[in-house]
Amino acid sequence: MSTAILAGQPVPGSSIEDDLRSLGFEVHTAADSAAAENLLAQVPAGERVAVVDPRFVGHLHALRLGLTDPRFPLAAIPGAVTAQAAGRPALTRALARENAVGGGTTLVDSLADRVAAALDTDVHRPELGSLVAAVPADPQARNEARQAVAAVDDEAVRLKSAVKARDGFFTTYCVSPYSRYLARWCARRGLTPNQVTTASLVTALIAAGCAATGTRAGFVAAGLLLIASFVLDCTDGQLARYSLQYSTLGAWLDATFDRAKEYAYYAGLALGAARGGDDVWALALGAMVLQTCRHVVDFAFNEGNAGDAANTSPTAALSDRLDSVGWTVWVRRMIVLPIGERWALIAVLTAVTTPRITFVVLLIGCAFAATYTTAGRVLRSLTRRARRTDRAARALADLADSGPLALAAAPFVRDRVRIPAPPAAAAGGLLVVIPAALWGASWQTALGALGYAGLSAVAVARPLKGALDWLVPPFFRAAEYGTVLLLAAESDVNGTLPAAFGLVAAVAYHHYDTVYRIRGDAGAPPHWLTRAIGGHEGRTLLVALLAVLLTAAQFKVALTVLAVAVALVVLVESIRFWVSAHRGGAPAVHDEGEPA
Numbered sequence: 001m002s003t004a005i006l007a008g009q010p011v012p013g014s015s016i017e018d019d020l021r022s023l024g025f026e027v028h029t030a031a032d033s034a035a036a037e038n039l040l041a042q043v044p045a046g047e048r049v050a051v052v053d054p055r056f057v058g059h060l061h062a063l064r065l066g067l068t069d070p071r072f073p074l075a076a077i078p079g080a081v082t083a084q085a086a087g088r089p090a091l092t093r094a095l096a097r098e099n100a101v102g103g104g105t106t107l108v109d110s111l112a113d114r115v116a117a118a119l120d121t122d123v124h125r126p127e128l129g130s131l132v133a134a135v136p137a138d139p140q141a142r143n144e145a146r147q148a149v150a151a152v153d154d155e156a157v158r159l160k161s162a163v164k165a166r167d168g169f170f171t172t173y174c175v176s177p178y179s180r181y182l183a184r185w186c187a188r189r190g191l192t193p194n195q196v197t198t199a200s201l202v203t204a205l206i207a208a209g210c211a212a213t214g215t216r217a218g219f220v221a222a223g224l225l226l227i228a229s230f231v232l233d234c235t236d237g238q239l240a241r242y243s244l245q246y247s248t249l250g251a252w253l254d255a256t257f258d259r260a261k262e263y264a265y266y267a268g269l270a271l272g273a274a275r276g277g278d279d280v281w282a283l284a285l286g287a288m289v290l291q292t293c294r295h296v297v298d299f300a301f302n303e304g305n306a307g308d309a310a311n312t313s314p315t316a317a318l319s320d321r322l323d324s325v326g327w328t329v330w331v332r333r334m335i336v337l338p339i340g341e342r343w344a345l346i347a348v349l350t351a352v353t354t355p356r357i358t359f360v361v362l363l364i365g366c367a368f369a370a371t372y373t374t375a376g377r378v379l380r381s382l383t384r385r386a387r388r389t390d391r392a393a394r395a396l397a398d399l400a401d402s403g404p405l406a407l408a409a410a411p412f413v414r415d416r417v418r419i420p421a422p423p424a425a426a427a428g429g430l431l432v433v434i435p436a437a438l439w440g441a442s443w444q445t446a447l448g449a450l451g452y453a454g455l456s457a458v459a460v461a462r463p464l465k466g467a468l469d470w471l472v473p474p475f476f477r478a479a480e481y482g483t484v485l486l487l488a489a490e491s492d493v494n495g496t497l498p499a500a501f502g503l504v505a506a507v508a509y510h511h512y513d514t515v516y517r518i519r520g521d522a523g524a525p526p527h528w529l530t531r532a533i534g535g536h537e538g539r540t541l542l543v544a545l546l547a548v549l550l551t552a553a554q555f556k557v558a559l560t561v562l563a564v565a566v567a568l569v570v571l572v573e574s575i576r577f578w579v580s581a582h583r584g585g586a587p588a589v590h591d592e593g594e595p596a
Contacts, residue, residue, distance in 0.1 A: 001026060002048040004067075007036040007111040008055065011142075016056050023060075023068055025050065033111050037095045049091070050082040053110040057145040058133035059154035065126040066133065069244050072124035076116035079135040087121070094118040110135045131157055159184060162242040169330045171340035175234050182231070183238035193240040197253050200232035204261035208268030211350060214275030222268065223351035229261060230343045248520060249582035255516050256509070258339065263288050263505055265346070266359075270498070273355035281497035282489045283359035285504060289481040290363060292508045294370045296399070296474045299515045301377045303395040304388060304470030337369045374474075381467045388465040396464040398514060398524035399473040402456060403535015409457035421459040425472045428455030429479030432540060436483050440490035441547035441555070445483075449544035452479060453537035477511065480536045484543055488559065493552040499559035506567035507539065513574045522581060529573050533566050 004025035006016065017027050030036040036051060043049045050067050056079035066077030073087030083091040094115045113135065116123060132149045136142035162183055163176045186196055207225035210218040236254060240246055270284040334341055345365065349358040402410075419427075432448040439445060459472050481504050488500030510533065514525055524530075534542060539562075546558045 002050070002068075003028065003039075003043045004050040004052050005030050005036050005039050006054045007033065007051050008053055011055050014054060014056075016052065016054055019060050019063055020050075020052065020067075023064055025067075029054070033095065033098050036111060037092075037099055040092060040095060045088060046085050048082060048084050049088065050080060051091075051095070051112045051115055053079040053112045053135045055110070055135050055142070056080060056133070057136055057142060057149065059131045059149055059152065059157075061154040061158045062128050062131040062133040064244060065128065065131075069124070069126065069246070071246050074119060074121065075124040075126065076112075076119075077126065077128065077133040079110055079112055079133060081112050081116040081119075081123075090119050090121045091115065093120065129157065129161075158242060162238040164237060164241075168338035168340040169334050170344050171234060171338075174344075175231055175340065176238070179231050179234045180238050180242070183235045183242050186235065186239050187243045191239070192250075193236040193245050194247070194250050194253055196232055196236035196239055197250065197257055200229045200236060201257045201261055203232060204229035205264055208264045211265065211268035211355075212271035212275075214272040218272065220351045222265075222272075223347035226265060226343055226347040226350070230340065233258065233261075233339075247582060249578055251520065252516055252578045256512060259292075259508070259512055262291070262339075262343070263508075267498075267501060269350065269355040269358060270501075276354075278354070278356055279497075280356050280359055281501060282485070283356065283363065285485050285488070285497060285501045287359055287362050287366070288501065288504060288508070289478075289485055290366050290370065292481065292504075292511070293474055293477050294366060294373070295515075296477045296511065297370065297374050297377070297471075300396060300399055300470040300473045301381075303399065303515075303518060304392050304464070305384070305386075306389070306392050306395065335369060336373055337365050342366075378468065378471075381470070384467060388469070390463075393463045393465050393469075395518050396470060396473060397460060398518060399511075400460050400464075400476055401473070401511060401514065401530060401536045402460050403533075403538040404531050405453045405541070406456040406460055406535060406537050409454060410461040413454075413458050414461040417458045417461070419455075419458050420468075421462070421464055421466060422468045422471045422475065424455045424459040425475035425479075428452040428459070429475050429482070431455065432544065433479055433482045433486065436486040436490075436544070441487060441552075443548055445487070446541075446544045446548050449483070449537075449541040453541055456537040476536045480507070480540045483540050484559075487543060487547045487555075491547075491552045491555060493556050496552070496556040496559065499556050499563060503543075503559055503563035503566065506563050506570060507533075509574070510566070510570040513570065517577070520581075522577075525573065525577075529569065532569055539566075 002023075002025045004020045004027050006020075006027060006029045009031070010029065020027050028039050030039050040049060040051075048067075052067075056063075058077075058079070062077055063080065066075055066080050067082045069075060070084070073084050074090060075082050081091070097118055098111065098115055130152045131154055132145060132152065134141075134145045134148075136145050159180050162180050164171075167176070203225055207222045207229060210225060211222035212218070233254075236250075240250060266284040266287055270281045273280045337345070342362070342365075346358060346362060349361055417424075429452065432445065432452040435442065435445040435448040456476065459475075464470075464472060484500050484504055488496045491497075510525070510529075517523060517525060533539065542562070543559070546562075547555055550558055
């Protein structure tokens with residue numbers, strides 16, 4: 001329930017009460033600021049409350065943007081101010097100060113605007129664009145405001161704003177022109193973004209099942225269903241923006257389901273290929289490893305540079321200038337294979353070629369995209385003038401996912417070994433990956449994994465504040481995932497690579513979950529969880545030792561057990577955390593960042 005207080009003298013013929021009720025507000029009137037303060041005190045502390053000038057003239061969607069967005073504790077537009085539970089104390093203080101100054105006299109100017117200006121904390125003021133929100137002072141101004149409202153179709157503005165401002169070429173021109181209308185259709189039937197997100201997941205899983213049949217008809221159906229899943233994936237975000245149904249749980253579901261859909265589809269393709277006698281599990285696992293490492297590069301770079309007051313890199317300034325040239329914007333967005341282009345490529349190749357060709361083309365495209373984006377970010381970092389904040393350094397340390405071995409050794413090497421973090425992480429990764437590639441399950445690989453654990457401690461021994469320290473988490477991910485891939489591929493036992501696929505998927509989920517907790521200002525996963533699953537260096541060493549000590553058949557079983565154990569621990573804790581955060585009223589979030 002939400003409460004709106006109309007503070008001021010009523011205006012004959014005004015529709016403001018009806019507009020507020022249509023947005024779910026229970027409307028009360030107050031003749032002056034003293035009456036408004038009394039009404040505010042009577043509203044339960046957990047409810048949203050708004051103070052609105054009864055003379056308000058504007059679009060309904062302007063009111064919706066100003067008064068119903070769940071992401072902000074305090075928000076205001078001309079003639080209206082609102083507070084959720086977290087913002088109520090600030091609103092109460094501002095209204096009390098208004099009464100102390102004004103003495104509760106009959107209102108002349110807009111009380112809502114005066115209170116909004118007097119708030120002593122941050123207030124969200126949405127960008128209204130062509131939408132009208134005004135408090136006319138006289139009949140002529142009121143008539144002009146009404147004419148301005150009639151001249152702009154707020155439903156058209158609402159539909160346009162439902163589409164993400166920055167997206168890929170395929171999404172912008174091939175999906176969003178019609179998916180926004182699907183989002184409106186869903187909104188008018190009471191569907192929620194989470195329901196659409198779940199429908200997208202189910203559709204993708206059915207697509208994976210069709211691909212797993214290994215038949216041409218199954219591959220064609222899989223490609224079509226994958227596109228349908230992506231349309232629904234766009235729709236859920238557009239529905240959230242259209243109806244302002246943002247939530248912590250929804251942001252988590254949208255992000256994690258995207259990864260689950262894509263990687264489940266890889267598994268379906270590998271199963272389908274196996275039915276036709278072609279083993280492409282190594283390619284499927286390689287595609288998942290490469291795509292996950294690409295995302296970690298994105299996440300680590302963005303979190304490592306969070307808090308910059310301004311764009312301080314000449315390379316970034318050059319990139320901004322290139323974005324001012326129309327055709328370069330789309331070329332640069334397409335060559336990094338964002339989710340729309342990537343899924344369209346996978347869908348088409350699935351329908352008309354074989355799983356092996358699909359994975360080979362995908363690996364080549366993603367490798368080029370990863371090289372392009374990483375090189376650009378390295379150049380930005382080398383020319384960056386700003387200092388990394390403590391928060392950004394903590395985020396990088398959390399993304400590193402260091403376990404008990406590295407954390408225990410870090411204090412001993414902090415003052416004894418002075419190797420910069422990125423070279424230490426890269427050298428440690430090469431120390432285990434090269435033996436795994438050359439000798440497979442051998443003591444050389446096990447010793448390399450032990451050296452990797454030691455150099456991992458060196459990498460995280462000091463705060464990650466160097467220009468290139470954001471490369472540490474991607475180096476760790478590449479080393480761990482690559483070791484699992486190489487040791488599984490070296491085994492001649494059927495089922496080892498699928499088991500490795502499951503293990504990397506479970507660990508990758510943990511790493512994605514860490515990212516989304518940091519993005520939601522919820523902090524990293526609890527320390528006990530990282531200790532329980534060993535950290536990246538502990539898991540790498542364990543897999544290397546299992547490969548050496550066990551037979552190939554036993555190694556397959558061990559990977560399967562490890563995958564199930566890690567998946568159960570991280571999934572149970574993740575679901576517990578996000579559901580409790582949602583029920584506990586955690587601030588709503590919504591990701592408007594780079595295309596995934």
